[in-house]
């Protein structure tokens with residue numbers, strides 16, 4: 001494991017000095033290494049980073065499964081943690097599960113985007129047909145289908161594009177089935 005967690009930034013903080021907001025990472029993989037900002041080079045102690053993370057984790061726990069609170073948590077935290085940080089991903093996964101029985105396009109779109117965002121991280125951390133990918137695809141596919149159906153009924157999508165999107169959706173569902181059946185495929189990176 002490297003300091004960027006194979007480029008996913010699963011532990012990357014953001015620099016809060018003078019609205020810098022650049023990535024802050026440990027200087028080395030040693031557990032007591034100092035953390036340093038990529039841009040302004042400000043250094044942070046590991047204790048400081050652990051305390052910051054604990055506070056953010058407690059903040060997330062208060063959000064329960066409320067869509068409003070989770071969205072507010074993501075907004076509040078977007079200048080503190082990298083968007084792929086494990087706590088941001090955790091908040092997004094809870095949010096994905098909280099967005100259900102959706103009726104409007106904005107929410108359907110939001111759910112789909114959240115799924116895309118966490119799938120990118122899971123593709124690296126859990127390559128192949130992992131159960132967690134299956135669960136996200138399972139959440140994403142129905143909302144994408146409803147959205148597609150709405151667009152088609154409103155005649156904003158030409159028939160040919162509609163067909164292509166349906167085929168794409170079918171392959172996502174096949175992917176989802178493979179994941180849920182636990183037919184693991186080992187991918188060596």
Ligand SMILES: [Zn+2]
Pocket residue numbers: 015016017020021022037038039040041042
């Ligand atoms: Zn900085």
